[in-house]
Amino acid sequence: MSVPPAGTPPAGLAAQPSVGSGGPRWWERTRRFCRRWWRRRGAVTRLLRRRWRRSLQIRVVATTVLLGLVVVFAVGNFLLAQIGSGLVDSRRKAAENEGASLFQTATKFVRGYANSDPGQMATDLVLTLQGPPDSPLRLVILLAPQSAKGPVPVQNRASPAVPAGVVATIIPPALRQQVNRDQNHQSSTNIRYPKADDLGGPTVPAVAVGSMIDLGPSAGGNYELYFIYRLDREVQILELVQQTFLIGGALLVLLVGAVAFVVTRQVVAPVRQAASTAEELASGHLDRRMKVRGDDDLARLGRAFNEMAESLERQIHRLEELSRVQRQFVSDVSHELRTPLTTIRMAGEVMYEARSSFEPALARSAELLQAQLDRFELLLSDLLEVSRFDAGAAVLEAEPVDVREVVSRVVDGLGPLAERRGCPVLTRLPLVPCLAEIDPRRVERIVRNLVGNAIEHGESQPVEILVAADALAVAVSVRDHGVGLHEDELSLVFNRFWRADPARARSTGGTGLGLAIALEDAHLHEGWLDVWGRPGKGACFRLTLPRRAGIVLTASPLPLVPDDAGPAWARTPWSGDGRPGPAALPLPPELTDADGHLGPGGVA
Amino acid sequence: MRGRVLVVDDDTALAEMLGIVLRGEGFEPVFCADGSGALEAFRSTRPDLVLLDLMLPGRDGIEVCRMIRSESGVPIVMLTAKSDTVDVVLGLESGADDYVVKPFKPKELVARVRARLRRSDEPAPEQLDIGDLTIDVAGHSVRRDGQVIPLTPLEFDLLVALARKPWQVFTREVLLEQVWGYRHAADTRLVNVHVQRLRSKIERDPEKPEIVITVRGVGYKAGPA
Numbered sequence: 001m002s003v004p005p006a007g008t009p010p011a012g013l014a015a016q017p018s019v020g021s022g023g024p025r026w027w028e029r030t031r032r033f034c035r036r037w038w039r040r041r042g043a044v045t046r047l048l049r050r051r052w053r054r055s056l057q058i059r060v061v062a063t064t065v066l067l068g069l070v071v072v073f074a075v076g077n078f079l080l081a082q083i084g085s086g087l088v089d090s091r092r093k094a095a096e097n098e099g100a101s102l103f104q105t106a107t108k109f110v111r112g113y114a115n116s117d118p119g120q121m122a123t124d125l126v127l128t129l130q131g132p133p134d135s136p137l138r139l140v141i142l143l144a145p146q147s148a149k150g151p152v153p154v155q156n157r158a159s160p161a162v163p164a165g166v167v168a169t170i171i172p173p174a175l176r177q178q179v180n181r182d183q184n185h186q187s188s189t190n191i192r193y194p195k196a197d198d199l200g201g202p203t204v205p206a207v208a209v210g211s212m213i214d215l216g217p218s219a220g221g222n223y224e225l226y227f228i229y230r231l232d233r234e235v236q237i238l239e240l241v242q243q244t245f246l247i248g249g250a251l252l253v254l255l256v257g258a259v260a261f262v263v264t265r266q267v268v269a270p271v272r273q274a275a276s277t278a279e280e281l282a283s284g285h286l287d288r289r290m291k292v293r294g295d296d297d298l299a300r301l302g303r304a305f306n307e308m309a310e311s312l313e314r315q316i317h318r319l320e321e322l323s324r325v326q327r328q329f330v331s332d333v334s335h336e337l338r339t340p341l342t343t344i345r346m347a348g349e350v351m352y353e354a355r356s357s358f359e360p361a362l363a364r365s366a367e368l369l370q371a372q373l374d375r376f377e378l379l380l381s382d383l384l385e386v387s388r389f390d391a392g393a394a395v396l397e398a399e400p401v402d403v404r405e406v407v408s409r410v411v412d413g414l415g416p417l418a419e420r421r422g423c424p425v426l427t428r429l430p431l432v433p434c435l436a437e438i439d440p441r442r443v444e445r446i447v448r449n450l451v452g453n454a455i456e457h458g459e460s461q462p463v464e465i466l467v468a469a470d471a472l473a474v475a476v477s478v479r480d481h482g483v484g485l486h487e488d489e490l491s492l493v494f495n496r497f498w499r500a501d502p503a504r505a506r507s508t509g510g511t512g513l514g515l516a517i518a519l520e521d522a523h524l525h526e527g528w529l530d531v532w533g534r535p536g537k538g539a540c541f542r543l544t545l546p547r548r549a550g551i552v553l554t555a556s557p558l559p560l561v562p563d564d565a566g567p568a569w570a571r572t573p574w575s576g577d578g579r580p581g582p583a584a585l586p587l588p589p590e591l592t593d594a595d596g597h598l599g600p601g602g603v604a
Numbered sequence: 605m606r607g608r609v610l611v612v613d614d615d616t617a618l619a620e621m622l623g624i625v626l627r628g629e630g631f632e633p634v635f636c637a638d639g640s641g642a643l644e645a646f647r648s649t650r651p652d653l654v655l656l657d658l659m660l661p662g663r664d665g666i667e668v669c670r671m672i673r674s675e676s677g678v679p680i681v682m683l684t685a686k687s688d689t690v691d692v693v694l695g696l697e698s699g700a701d702d703y704v705v706k707p708f709k710p711k712e713l714v715a716r717v718r719a720r721l722r723r724s725d726e727p728a729p730e731q732l733d734i735g736d737l738t739i740d741v742a743g744h745s746v747r748r749d750g751q752v753i754p755l756t757p758l759e760f761d762l763l764v765a766l767a768r769k770p771w772q773v774f775t776r777e778v779l780l781e782q783v784w785g786y787r788h789a790a791d792t793r794l795v796n797v798h799v800q801r802l803r804s805k806i807e808r809d810p811e812k813p814e815i816v817i818t819v820r821g822v823g824y825k826a827g828p829a
Contacts, residue, residue: 335659335685338706339615342683346621349710350628377707399792400821409777435821440792 056271057264064260065253072249083241087234088190092207095229096188098138099209102129103186106213106225118219122154125215129227130159139228141167145212146180146224153220162228163197171208171226179210179224186211193230205231270298274305286313326391334384341377348373375511382513386496389520396439396524398549403434403443403474407467410447414455422460425451427467434469436547442521443545446529447476449514450541454480456510461538468557469547473527475558477542485533493531494519518543528553532560607721608632610651612642612668613683614660622655625710631717639663643671646678653720654680655713658695666698673699677756679720683708696797701758702784703794719785720758734767734826735815737806746806758783759802766816766826775823799824 037044051058109128113121122142131137142157158167170193178187187210192203210226273290280288289309292302352370355363388394411427418425454463461481468475485493492498497512522529525545533539544556609631613619616637623633636645639660646654654672658665669680682695682703695703702716730741738747744760746753755763765782766774776795780786784794799818803810817825 338685339618342707343615343618343621345707346618346625346710350624402821405775405777433821 057261057268060264061257061260065257068253068256072252076245076249080238080242080245084234084238087237088205088207088231091229091231091234092188092190095207095209095227096186099186099188099211099227102138102227103211103213103225105129110213110215113216116218118153118215119155121215121219122157122223126157126159129225130161133160136161139230141171141226141228142213143168143171143176143224143226145222146176148220153218154215154223163194163199165199166194170228171210171224175208175210175226176224179212183212183222191228193228204235207231267298270302274301277305277309281309281312286316323391323393326387327393330384330387330391330393337380341373341380345373345377379511379513382511382517385517386513386520389517394520394524396442396549398437398439398525400435401438401440401443403436403438403469403476403545404429404467406440406444407447407465407476410444410451411465414448414451417452418455418463421455421458423455423458424462425455425465426462427465429467430469432469434467434474436469436474436545437549438525438545439521442524443543446518446521446543447478449518450476450478450543453510453514454478454482454539454541457482457539459483466558470557471547472551473544473546473553473555473557475542475544475556477540477558477560479538479540479562481538484535484537485531485539486535487533490531490533494529526551526553528556530556530560532562537562537564607652607717608634608649609653609655609717610634610636610642610646610649611655612636612639612645612660612665613655613657614638615657622713625714626717629714629717639665639668642668646672646676651678653717654678655683655717656680656700657683658691659685666694669695669698669700673756677754679757681713681716681720692793693797696794697801699756699801701756701798715785722785732764732767734763734770737767737815739764739767748806753805755802755805759798759805762798762802763806763816763826766824770827771825773819773822773825777823779823795824 052062106125106129109125110121113124115121126140126142127133129138129140136159139159139162140157141159141162142154144152144154144156156167158164162170170191172189172191175187175189175191178189189208191206191208193206195202195204207229208226209229210224212222213225214221215223270290277288277290286309289306290302292299292306348366348369351358351366355366358366385394407427407429411425414425451463451465458480459482463481464479466475466477466479494515496516498515499512519529522543522545526549527543527545530542530544531539532542540560540562542556542558542560544553544558546553609626611619611622611626611633613622613635614637619635619637623635626633634645634649634651636642640663642656642660642663656665656669656672660668665682669682672678672680679702680700682700683706684691684695684703685706692703701720704713704716732739732741736748737753739745740747741764744757746755746760746763761783762779765779774782776792779795780791799816800810803813803816806815807813815826817827819825
């Protein structure tokens with residue numbers, strides 16, 4: 001058993017993952033980064049699209065750069081083509097001139113040649129014409145004429161720099177035909193010449209000049225002589241020009257983009273400032289203004305904007321002041337009216353209590369006084385309530401309340417009235433609490449109003465009250481089986497001082513403001529108050545309240561149109577907002593239980 | 605039941621009418637027509653109950669209420685022309701036990717006055733313990749560690765109502781009926797404000813009540829949650 005010495009690294013160290021596994025670290029990181037972005041490409045595209053849509057500046061800069069690129073590309077291409085063809089043309093002209101003198105030199109050379117071996121003469125001719133052997137000025141090719149039948153004394157010759165494989169093929173057939181046809185003149189054309197000995201490889205442009213030459217009787221007469229000038233220098237120049245164009249174009253596009261950026265920035269910045277100032281104004285900071293500098297169009301925009309803000313602020317302050325004055329007035333009227341009314345009321349009450357000791361006319365007067373004081377008081381408090389709504393002074397005091405308790409309390413309180421009218425009130429409450437954050441005083445007032453109306457117009461038929469709740473809302477519906485309402489009356493019931501039947505309604509008391517106030521109360525809760533009715537079938541009022549502030553109602557836990565309502569065309573409900581009642585749309589059956597109530601999961 | 609009622613109201617007609625009604629019900633009304641003389645009238649007449657108009661010349665009814673409360677637990681019923689919550693809550697917070705909104709019916713007013721004057725005659729000696737408080741019902745006193753905590757009669761009644769049945773949750777409605785003598789009323793402001801006032805006196809930390817607990821959506825109960 002040997003214990004490893006202290007200095008030996010533990011065996012586990014060797015198993016540690018090496019840093020470079022699968023490539024260097026930066027590469028791994030880049031790959032991970034790319035993969036992450038690729039996974040999120042949907043989000044990235046969305047982000048970019050949003051940026052594109054939202055930023056005028058990005059759009060302007062991008063389109064300017066794009067247009068700049070197109071223009072630079074087109075102009076650059078055109079210039080390059082022009083310069084290229086100009087270079088080639090001038091070189092070709094020079095080549096032709098040189099060729100002409102070279103052909104004369106060649107003819108002289110042949111005439112003055114002493115040796116009678118035509119093959120040697122051809123070789124010497126080519127070497128002489130190509131210039132200095134170590135740096136030939138041109139390439140020379142000597143070909144047997146196309147017209148020759150059978151073997152000729154001189155085989156094809158070429159400068160040593162010409163690869164053997166291309167000697168017979170490098171001259172295009174068209175040029176050769178031209179040379180053969182027009183034997184007294186030289187011809188020329190542009191060709192592509194292999195850059196290196198590699199025949200399949202890249203080529204450079206070149207100019208070929210050709211003509212017939214008479215090598216004398218021993219050689220068998222005419223041969224085709226060609227000079228090839230490679231345009232390497234011209235290609236180099238062209239490449240340099242191209243590079244310069246690329247760099248210049250890129251710089252130009254960048255410059256254009258930068259100019260667009262700066263210019264749009266100058267225009268967009270005040271617009272953005274205006275937008276943010278407008279947002280701040282809209283969110284209630286009425287004292288916000290734009291900074292205005294100079295005297296240009298943008299400054300005018302800023303000044304106009306500030307003037308608008310100024311006038312808005314003035315108007316709003318004026319309205320606020322009006323509202324405050326109105327509220328104060330209502331409060332004062334309330335107080336000033338109520339104190340004497342209290343005294344009158346108490347005096348009336350005292351007389352009413354003592355009416356048995358009065359003579360009949362006085363006693364009746366005391367009774368009438370008493371009854372009308374009740375009405376007057378009701379009317380006064382309703383009027384004050386309405387004016388409080390109109391002044392925007394009504395505030396919601398919400399707290400968690402079980403709506404069932406509110407309904408029970410109302411039904412208990414209205415028991416004596418129902419009894420007097422001989423009208424049974426049937427209440428169906430859920431077994432579980434229907435908690436909602438509501439203002440109990442207001443909701444009780446709404447329900448009392450609905451139930452009171454139902455009892456008064458119910459013609460001693462039963463009044464049915466239903467309460468239901470789902471995840472988002474609680475609802476109370478009150479149904480009577482009285483004379484009912486005409487379709488054209490549905491839109492009127494919430495109007496102030498509207499009465500179903502002007503001829504008889506006075507006897508039932510009520511101020512004519514009850515439903516108008518109920519509707520305002522429902523709206524204060526962001527809730528709905530809908531009505532359905534049909535002559536002879538009674539009416540149904542439904543109150544739907546969100547369980548918490550902020551919930552936007554989309555459906556009610558209770559149907560508005562009763563099952564016994566008859567055919568669908570007669571089911572038109574009406575909401576207090578003047579919109580067609582949502583209950584007019586049949587709910588899909590899977591969302592409702594047997595009673596037509598929305599199931600707990602039924603609300604999207 | 606005879607009781608002296610101080611009527612503080614600047615409207616002479618209403619004050620006179622109140623006098624007629626109260627006298628008819630067997631009370632003994634005394635009058636004061638402005639706020640600045642109210643405290644003096646209170647001290648000189650030692651009434652069993654104060655009827656206080658909130659809108660007074662001279663001194664604001666709210667302030668009068670606060671000053672009376674600072675030297676006495678006498679029941680105070682406000683007469684208010686405004687049913688706006690801000691006004692009512694302000695009145696209740698300054699120490700009023702109850703309020704009547706103008707225009708009220710004489711019966712309603714008399715019922716309120718009676719309810720405030722109704723003290724159980726010679727209650728049986730009874731001691732209640734709730735949290736670290738000891739309540740002597742007959743002696744109308746609440747002690748913590750032997751130290752007396754001064755409560756107004758109404759606050760005392762509220763605490764006793766809750767402490768008699770610890771663990772039972774009282775709805776505001778039930779409390780209104782038991783303590784204030786209302787029927788079929790849902791004036792949660794009255795209960796809420798007085799629970800706050802009571803807590804500020806008896807709780808060690810009114811922000812984290814341990815004696816009067818709120819049961820969300822239902823009401824209040826005495827004792828730890």
